[in-house]
Amino acid sequence: MTTFTLADVRERTYKSRDAWWTVFLVDPLASRLVVWTANRTDITPNQITFGAGVLGAGSAAAFAMGSWPWLVLGAVLFHLSFVLDCMDGKIARLKGTGSVFGAWVDFVFDRIRFFGCMMALLVGQWAVTGQAVYLLLAPVAVFVDLLRYLNGAQVAKTRQSMREKLREAAAGREVDADVADPESTDPSGGAAAEPEDGGEEGGERVVFMEEALREDPSLDREQVYARARAEGARVVDVHAGFSERMGWYERLRRSLLRSRVRPHLFSGIEFEMFVCVVAPLTAVLSAVWPGTTLIVAVTVLSCAALLAFELAIVYKLWMATRDFTRELARLQHRRA
Structure with missing residues (x-):
């Protein structure tokens, strides 16, 4: 069984240039989770994409509640959802298991997650504040x-x-x-x-x-x-x-x-x-x-x-x- 290292993840999956939020606030965590996931589990990229969608739904639900503790929870869940969203592509590139359909699923889930969370946040605040x-x-x-x-x-x-x-x-x-x-x-x-x-x-x-x-x-x-x-x-x-x-x-x-x-x-x-x-x-x-x-x-x-x-x-x-x-x-x- 192939054992992947952090160096493998950086060499094979890191983009030569990326958004500063991803470079500094996502990749340090996502790359380490990718090493653990790739070496210890059989989780597929599409399953990770689904997990990101679940966290995104949780984030939207928290935003809809409106009060500040729920908003903080929603923000944390959204960020973790994005970490998973970055992981699916890295695992696909690392293991060579990517697919055209998988890329489509990843894109669509990302758009649905953001739209749902943004609307839940703004509509939720309107419902609470008027x-x-x-x-x-x-x-x-x-x-x-x-x-x-x-x-x-x-x-x-x-x-x-x-x-x-x-x-x-x-x-x-x-x-x-x-x-x-x-x-x-x-x-x-x-x-x-x-x-x-x-x-x-x-x-x-x-x-x-x-x-x-x-x-x-x-x-x-x-x-x-x-x-x-x-x-x-x-x-x-x-x-x-x-x-x-x-x-x-x-x-x-x-x-x-x-x-x-x-x-x-x-x-x-x-x-x-x-x-x-x-x-x-x-x-x-x-x-x-x-x-x-x-x-x-x-x-x-x-x-x-x-x-x-x-x-x-x-x-x-x-x-x-x-x-x-x-x-x-x-x-x-x-x-x-």
Whole structure:
């Protein structure tokens, strides 16, 4: 029987970059629980996902009670539910037992858990306090959460479309610069012609800066260029304009990645944790000053922070599309 170690978990299951909440507040506990679970039990990832759902249901029930001791219990249960949610994927990667359906189950359970707990928290507070602000805040929080999912998916598709078009151009195909339809089933937008003589075989090999930095976060841009030159490849950096304007971002990115923390400091994970953990924990203030909580304030600030980072992503994408157009024109000019 294979015996897994903590080093195995870190090497095989840790992401090269992750949310700071996961890195500092989840992985230290989850990785140790994964070692124990993988070595001593036959529990499957889907069973762990189900357990996370049970804890999430308990958290929602506690939030619905409304009083501060129940809110604190709900916050603890939600965080433990998220720990289990991180464990299922780690065990799947560690044992090689992951599946496409399992990934779907994990995603759906995660969305149901957060939506149920958030609504239980806000509606529960309305029922206890009678303050309509909680009912008004509920659809706002739902909208912001939905927006970041829609935006994330579309941004990813647009970036993928740009990369595919640049690969086509480097391979000698004729492509257009339109990336406005990320729903297209053809990554190249349906405009690519058949390769000319020496197309893919004689085309220029392309290294995308964002992919190189994602695969090895320890690298900086200069090292990627040096490695590509040594391999006879061309570096394509569609975020060059953003990096030039935001030099501080590169310094921050390198600093954060030393601890595996991604620069997107307030992502969906932080949003969930602040709404369903930090906000209800402020209810302990009621033990000293009855009726005092910061649930509304924390939730509003969380929505604002998430929207701010989503706008930053959109701005970065806009800058990337400008660099993409220029890079595509250069590749096609070289081909001509």
